Amino acid sequence: MKSLMLKFFLMFYIVGIVMSAVIGFVAFQQLTKSTNLNMSKSMLGTVSLIEKQQPVLKDTDFLISEGTRHSQLYQNVLDSLRDVADSFGLKYVYLLKETDGKFQFIVSSEDNAQMPAEELFTYYDDSPKELMQAYETKEPVTTEKAYHDEYGSFVSIFYPIVEDDRVISIIGMDYEASGYFSNLKKSAITMVIALIATAILAFPVSFMVSRQLVKRINKLNSVLWRISEGDFDAKLKIEGEDEIAQLGTYFNKMIDSLKQHIKNLEMITVEKERMNNELFIASKIQSDMLPKVFPKFSFNKYVLIHATMESAKETSGDLYDFFYLDKHESKIVFVIADVSGKGVPASLFMVIAKMLIKQQMLYSDDPAQALLMVNKILCEENPQNMFITAIVCSLDLLTGKMTYANAGHNAPLISTQGKPYEFLKLEKGIPLGLFAESQYKNLSLRLEYSDKIYFYTDGMNEAMNRDGKIFGNARFLETANRFIDLEPDYFDDAVRKEIFNFSQTKNLSDDMTSISVLYMGSAKFKVSSFDQEIVLKTAVKELDKLLSWVGGFMKSAGYDGSLRNKINIVAEEIFVNIAHYAFDGKEDNKATVRLIANNERFVMRFEDGGKPFNPLEYEVCDFCNNATERKIGGLGIYITKKWMDEITYERKDDKNIVTVYKFIWR
Amino acid sequence: MEITKIGSDNGEIMLEIKGRITAIEEEELGAAINAAVSETKRLKLDFKDVDYLSSAGLRTLVSAKKQMDANGGMITIINAAADVREVFEMTGLADMFGI
Numbered sequence: 219m220k221s222l223m224l225k226f227f228l229m230f231y232i233v234g235i236v237m238s239a240v241i242g243f244v245a246f247q248q249l250t251k252s253t254n255l256n257m258s259k260s261m262l263g264t265v266s267l268i269e270k271q272q273p274v275l276k277d278t279d280f281l282i283s284e285g286t287r288h289s290q291l292y293q294n295v296l297d298s299l300r301d302v303a304d305s306f307g308l309k310y311v312y313l314l315k316e317t318d319g320k321f322q323f324i325v326s327s328e329d330n331a332q333m334p335a336e337e338l339f340t341y342y343d344d345s346p347k348e349l350m351q352a353y354e355t356k357e358p359v360t361t362e363k364a365y366h367d368e369y370g371s372f373v374s375i376f377y378p379i380v381e382d383d384r385v386i387s388i389i390g391m392d393y394e395a396s397g398y399f400s401n402l403k404k405s406a407i408t409m410v411i412a413l414i415a416t417a418i419l420a421f422p423v424s425f426m427v428s429r430q431l432v433k434r435i436n437k438l439n440s441v442l443w444r445i446s447e448g449d450f451d452a453k454l455k456i457e458g459e460d461e462i463a464q465l466g467t468y469f470n471k472m473i474d475s476l477k478q479h480i481k482n483l484e485m486i487t488v489e490k491e492r493m494n495n496e497l498f499i500a501s502k503i504q505s506d507m508l509p510k511v512f513p514k515f516s517f518n519k520y521v522l523i524h525a526t527m528e529s530a531k532e533t534s535g536d537l538y539d540f541f542y543l544d545k546h547e548s549k550i551v552f553v554i555a556d557v558s559g560k561g562v563p564a565s566l567f568m569v570i571a572k573m574l575i576k577q578q579m580l581y582s583d584d585p586a587q588a589l590l591m592v593n594k595i596l597c598e599e600n601p602q603n604m605f606i607t608a609i610v611c612s613l614d615l616l617t618g619k620m621t622y623a624n625a626g627h628n629a630p631l632i633s634t635q636g637k638p639y640e641f642l643k644l645e646k647g648i649p650l651g652l653f654a655e656s657q658y659k660n661l662s663l664r665l666e667y668s669d670k671i672y673f674y675t676d677g678m679n680e681a682m683n684r685d686g687k688i689f690g691n692a693r694f695l696e697t698a699n700r701f702i703d704l705e706p707d708y709f710d711d712a713v714r715k716e717i718f719n720f721s722q723t724k725n726l727s728d729d730m731t732s733i734s735v736l737y738m739g740s741a742k743f744k745v746s747s748f749d750q751e752i753v754l755k756t757a758v759k760e761l762d763k764l765l766s767w768v769g770g771f772m773k774s775a776g777y778d779g780s781l782r783n784k785i786n787i788v789a790e791e792i793f794v795n796i797a798h799y800a801f802d803g804k805e806d807n808k809a810t811v812r813l814i815a816n817n818e819r820f821v822m823r824f825e826d827g828g829k830p831f832n833p834l835e836y837e838v839c840d841f842c843n844n845a846t847e848r849k850i851g852g853l854g855i856y857i858t859k860k861w862m863d864e865i866t867y868e869r870k871d872d873k874n875i876v877t878v879y880k881f882i883w884r
Numbered sequence: 885m886e887i888t889k890i891g892s893d894n895g896e897i898m899l900e901i902k903g904r905i906t907a908i909e910e911e912e913l914g915a916a917i918n919a920a921v922s923e924t925k926r927l928k929l930d931f932k933d934v935d936y937l938s939s940a941g942l943r944t945l946v947s948a949k950k951q952m953d954a955n956g957g958m959i960t961i962i963n964a965a966a967d968v969r970e971v972f973e974m975t976g977l978a979d980m981f982g983i
Contacts, residue, residue, distance in 0.1 A: 758907045765906065765936075783936065783967040790938045794907045853975065854939035860974055 222435065226428030234420035235413070242409040249405050257393070258360035258375060264306050265358065265377040265389050272298060276379055278315045278387050281324050286335045293331035303327040303391075309372065310392040314342060316353055316385065321345055324387065344368055352376035353385055364395035371395035434462050438469065450477045497562070501529070504565050507572065509540055512707075520615050521550065522736040524706035526714070528677075529729050535564025536675045536731035537572050537608075543583055546821065546864060546879045548616050551579045552733055554627065554673040555608035558649075560729065567604045571596065571650065575610060585610040585623035589650065589658040593625065597654035605651040609644075609673060616814070616823065618665040618737060623658045625650045628679065631672040631698050634665070639672065639698045641691075665737040670706075672698060672735070677728035678713070683721045693720070706734035748775050751812040756797045756826065757805035764793055764811065775815040784861045785820065785880070791854030792824055792833065792876055800828025800874055820880040825873055832867045833858075833876060885909045887916045896926040902933040905941035913941060917948040925957030929981075932963035937971050949980060 269275065274295060284292040299311045312326035321342040323329075329338055342349070344367045352359040358377040365372060372392040378385045437454070444452035450473060454466040505527065512523045525538045535557035543549040553575050557564040574595055578588035588610055596606070609630065611622035622642075626649035629641040648656040665671075679694040694713075701712040710732055717730070752767050754760040768789045772782040793809065801807045809826040833855050858865060864879040885903040892898065897920045905913055920927050927948075931937075945959070952959050961981040964972065972978040 761906050761908050765904075780967060780970075786936065787938045787971070790906055790940075794938075794940065853942055857939055857971070857975065 223428050223432040226431055227424050230424035230427055231420050234424060235417050238413050238416040238420075242413055246402075246406060246409055250402055253402065254360070254362065257373070260306075261360065261375040261391055261393075262358055262377070264302065264308075265375060265391055268299070268302055268311065268389060269377070269379060275313050275325070275389065276381060276386055278313070278324050281313070282339060285325070285331065285338050288331050290331075292325070295325050296327065296329055296331055299325060299327040306391075307393075308391050309394045310369070310390070312390050314349070314376075314388045314390055316388070321349060321353075321388070346374065348374070349376050349388065349390070352378050352388055356380050356383070356385055438462075438466065441469075445473060445476075450480070500562065500565065501534075504534065504569060507569065508538060520618075520738045521613070522706050522738065523550075523552075523733065524710050525731075525733040526710055527729065527731040528714075528726060529560075530677070530726040531561045534729045534731070535560050535568055536677065536729035537568045537606075538673070538731050538733050539572055539576065540733065541576060541579075543580060543612070544864075544866060546819070546866075546877075548614065548821070548877070549583070550613050550615060551576075551583075551585075552611040552613070552671075552673060552735065553579075553608065554630075554675065554731065554733055555606050555650075556627065556675040556677075556729070556731070557606045558604050563602065563604065567602075567606065567651075571606050571608070575608070579610065579612065583612055584660065585612055585621055586658040586660040589623050589625050589647070590656070593648075593650045593652075593656050593658075594654055596651040600651050603651075605649040607649045611671075611673075613665065613735075613737070615737075616812075616821075618669075619662060620665050620671075621660050621662040623647065623660050625656070625658060628674070628676050630674065631670075631695065633670040633702060634663075636668065639670070639695060639702060641695070642671070667738060669737045670702070670709075670735065671737075672709075672713075672732065674732040675729060677726060677730040678717060678732060680728070681717045681721045681730065682727040684723060689717055689720050706736050710734045748816060749812070749814045751810060753808055753810050754793070755805055756801045756807040756809050756828070758794060758797050759805075760797075761790055761793065764789055767811075768813065771813050771815070777815070777820075781820075781880070785822065788858045788862060788878060789822060791858050792822075792878070795833050795854060796824060796826050796828065796831070796874070796876075799833075800826055800831040802829075822878045824876040827873055830869050831874055832869075834865060834867050885912065887913070889916070889920065894926075895924055896928060897924040898928040898930055900930040900932070904936040905934060906936065906938055907940035910940040910944055914944040914947070917944065918951070921948055921951055921955070921957070921959075925952070925955060927952065927957065927959045929959065929961045930963050931961055931965065931968055934968050935965065937968045942971065942975060942977060945981065946977065 272295060274281065274291075281292065281295065284295075303309070303311045308327075310327055312328075313324040314321040315324050316322075323338070323340050323342060326338075346361055346365045346367070348359045348361045353376075356378050358375060360375045361373055363373075365374075369392075372395055374390055374392045377389040377391075379387050379389065434457070441452045441454045453473070454470050456463050456466045456470075508527060509525070512525065523540060525540065527534060527536055527538060529536070537553065537555040537557070539551075539553040541551055543551060553572070555568065555571055555575075557568045557571070571592065574592040575588055578591045579585070582588060582591075589608065606625070607627040608625045609622060609627045611620060613620045622644075624644040624647040626647055627644075629644050631639040632642040633639045643661065645659040645661055647658050650656075679689055679691055681689040683689075697713055697716045698709075700716075701709050704712060713732075714730065718724070721727075750767075750771055752764070754764055765786050768786050769782060772785055777785070789811070793811070796809055797803065797805075807826070807828065809824060809828075812821075812823040812825075814821040814823075858878065861880070862878045863881050866875075866877045868875045885901065885905060888900040888902075890898040890900065899916060899920060901913070903909075917927070917929075929945075945961075949959050959981060961972075961983050964983050969978065969983055972981065972983050
């Protein structure tokens with residue numbers, strides 16, 4: 219602010235002085251010129267007067283002879299020239315004659331007629347060039363500047379006397395230069411004094427003008443400052459109609475539109491905040507839908523699971539899920555899926571898919587069937603033509619049998635019997651939601667102790683780095699095998715870390731989702747007294763064997779008499795049922811009984827290859843106070859149901875499987 | 885399973901049963917009870933030494949009871965141990981046999 223005033227001040231001041239100086243200089247030049255002109259005019263007048271008064275000056279030869287004789291006439295001419303010189307303030311007035319390119323003095327105001335001839339008629343040796351010029355042009359010539367010769371410094375006029383177009387002689391008149399310049403010098407001094415006066419006067423004027431200018435800019439500044447502090451009610455008072463006033467008007471307009479913009483921006487921000495908030499809630503709901511509690515290994519949970527989903531956007535199109543098919547947690551289902559696209563639409567589709575798959579699996583426990591049904595339902599209403607790749611996998615934790623079906627998803631990694639990871643063999647299958655007629659096939663295999671599976675979406679193995687390079691299957695497999703000995707959570711972390719090291723960015727190109735499973739197969743516990751199996755002939759007389767085996771198991775597991783008795787009775791009831799009805803009393807068939815016990819529960823499982831027979835379908839006695847109306851055949855099942863907490867029946871692979879559960883707290 | 889038959893002057897018959905009653909023993913038990921039912925209208929079964937009873941045994945007892953009802957007689961079970969009594973009570977048959 220101060221410097222602007224200083225700049226204005228300096229500018230006005232310097233411009234003022236420079237202009238004065240220029241004007242002064244030009245005026246001085248003019249003055250010099252006009253002085254010269256005036257002088258040459260007056261000299262010309264004088265010299266022409268002399269020519270007229272003294273016609274004798276034309277006769278140079280006569281004058282030379284008169285001078286040589288020291289005549290009175292010559293003296294008179296000299297006197298008249300001296301008079302002219304005196305009355306006009308001239309130094310010298312003289313007559314010259316040209317002889318062979320040299321000029322010879324004939325008469326001079328300075329001379330005396332008594333002087334000897336050689337002093338009178340000397341030659342003008344160092345004459346100025348204007349003399350020759352006058353002689354040649356036959357016109358009077360005035361020297362422009364003062365010149366110096368043997369007689370002093372002069373300003374002169376040379377006036378040729380012409381007769382019959384011939385220069386007879388030249389009258390010269392000399393002003394003393396010092397007198398001539400003293401006038402100009404006086405003018406110059408006056409000029410310099412005027413300049414100094416201007417400089418002194420310009421100082422306060424420049425100061426006032428610049429202050430006046432800056433004052434209004436300062437006003438503008440102070441309002442601007444208030445606005446910069448957030449006071450948008452600040453307004454500029456407009457004075458006058460000049461450019462600064464106009465600037466003020468535009469400035470006020472600008473503040474108004476700025477106010478409006480800020481208001482709009484606030485509204486947009488609030489709206490955006492609200493959207494973000496809702497998106498956050500959506501993302502929270504979505505991620506809350508995925509199971510977060512991973513089963514830890516316990517006595518009868520022969521599995522360790524870890525799952526992670528990292529989204530590229532707020533919401534994800536990926537999905538993982540796992541859930542038990544029965545409340546005894548003997549069968550678990552894994553689902554991994556990837557919806558085409560990302561963001562909100564994908565996540566909505568994903569939520570629907572998750573629900574449908576779970577519902578279908580709980581209903582049928584058949585991955586291929588579940589995919590078939592889910593695909594049909596999704597195809598019915600899918601105008602966006604979105605699709606999902608998915609793998610559904612059902613694992614029987616008691617037997618290790620894994621059944622799975624694929625809908626266009628990438629192959630999980632599997633490691634069996636301590637061998638390195640390899641890609642799991644898959645039936646191809648078309649992604650869900652594309653064609654209502656798509657068919658899906660189950661594959662199955664049996665997992666053993668310490669077998670591992672790693673389900674993942676293509677955001678993992680196809681993660682991209684900044685140069686657009688892809689992580690790739692080979693690197694993915696190699697990475698997995700490097701960390702193969704880690705437990706699921708550490709394994710998953712390690713693999714992800716490698717992928718991030720590769721991609722060098724936290725901005726995912728795609729959602730990254732995985733489930734890592736370690737199956738601690740029941741095989742390990744076959745030797746344990748709490749997990750035993752017996753194979754019996756389907757004959758009632760095998761009961762003794764069964765009961766003593768059950769009794770022995772219960773005893774070694776540490777169960778008291780009452781429970782032991784109940785388990786014994788239930789074992790007998792189910793076994794007798796199988797013997798009687800599944801094989802119609804044919805005794806040379808086989809049934810397998812398996813007992814598992816831990817602190818929480820007791821599980822007994824019967825497996826036989828007889829004809830389909832579901833003991834649960836037997837009618838049970840509910841009104842047992844009337845013996846005659848009792849359905850005798852259902853009594854055993856009735857006892858079993860009363861004493862046990864859960865009985866399940868399934869028919870699988872041409873086998874009847876009856877499982878009973880008793881929950882206990884010790 | 886062992887069954888000891890004890891007769892008495894007033895025509896009441898007492899069967900002392902020892903051991904386990906499973907589907908294997910069902911037939912033997914049924915035969916012994918049926919024989920006794922045809923002999924008396926007051927049959928007592930001493931279950932003091934019965935440590936195991938499944939639905940097979942219950943079925944036998946219930947059919948004997950039906951037959952006795954038709955004859956106008958009565959079957960009573962005495963000295964049933966806790967485990968066995970629990971089976972009767974749970975199936976609602978306890979009252980039927982006076983347990």
